[in-house]
Amino acid sequence: MALELYAHPFSSYCQKVLVALYENQIPFEYRLLAPEQPQHMQRLAELWPLRRFPLLVDDGQAVMESSIIIEHLQQRYPGPVRLIPDDPQQALEVRFMDRVFDNYISTPQQKCVFDALREPADRDAHGVAEARRLLDTAYGWLERRLQGRTWAAGEQFSLADCAAAPFLFYADWTQPIGDAFPTLRAYRRRLLQRPSFARAVDEARPYRAFFPLGAPDRD
Numbered sequence: 001m002a003l004e005l006y007a008h009p010f011s012s013y014c015q016k017v018l019v020a021l022y023e024n025q026i027p028f029e030y031r032l033l034a035p036e037q038p039q040h041m042q043r044l045a046e047l048w049p050l051r052r053f054p055l056l057v058d059d060g061q062a063v064m065e066s067s068i069i070i071e072h073l074q075q076r077y078p079g080p081v082r083l084i085p086d087d088p089q090q091a092l093e094v095r096f097m098d099r100v101f102d103n104y105i106s107t108p109q110q111k112c113v114f115d116a117l118r119e120p121a122d123r124d125a126h127g128v129a130e131a132r133r134l135l136d137t138a139y140g141w142l143e144r145r146l147q148g149r150t151w152a153a154g155e156q157f158s159l160a161d162c163a164a165a166p167f168l169f170y171a172d173w174t175q176p177i178g179d180a181f182p183t184l185r186a187y188r189r190r191l192l193q194r195p196s197f198a199r200a201v202d203e204a205r206p207y208r209a210f211f212p213l214g215a216p217d218r219d
């Protein structure tokens with residue numbers, strides 16, 4: 001039975017999983033979460049009351065959480081690009097970097113975006129300032145950690161890069177990665193050139209007007 005992915009092209013967590021699927025050319029059926037197809041959102045809510053996406057259905061089994069979906073793909077549909085290394089210590093570094101990009105890049109980035117969607121009276125200026133400071137601190141740490149590395153955890157493209165690609169993409173739109181972080185900027189550029197992510201970015205282009213902070217005219 002074909003894999004089904006409940007997703008939206010503009011969503012960063014969905015792009016993370018799309019990169020993994022595209023890296024190993026794993027076929028799947030796209031269940032677009034869009035107002036024109038309410039049955040897909042309804043199915044998502046039945047399968048996962050938390051209604052977070054992406055969600056993968058594999059032979060009737062629902063798999064949630066982007067990192068777990070990628071681990072599942074690695075176990076069930078291994079391809080030439082091993083997104084989680086066999087070596088346990090290397091695998092730990094990959095999973096650690098995946099957590100860093102999720103918790104300290106994506107989470108504060110989304111805090112800024114969700115705040116912009118609120119009514120002015122409901123906004124949390126203090127929380128947004130904290131989130132922007134956390135992004136700058138994370139940029140500084142990544143700038144040092146990525147020195148001498150092609151990809152997030154070394155020389156092999158991995159789960160951590162699937163996360164880094166969309167999260168740094170939108171983080172830079174939210175809190176620009178300045179000239180003080182040349183290694184991180186170069187890494188973001190490398191990710192944009194990776195065919196799997198370039199494809200995900202292209203598929204999301206029609207939705208750029210929806211970026212609440214205003215999408216810059218680049219990338």
Ligand SMILES: N[C@@H](CCC(=O)N[C@@H](CS)C(=O)NCC(=O)O)C(=O)O
Pocket residue numbers: 011012013014051052053054064065066067
């Ligand atoms: N921890 C989840 C996060 C998924 C997530 O937050 N996805 C967003 C889309 S980028 C979402 O579901 N938003 C809908 C909502 O917040 O109600 C994962 O890694 O898959």
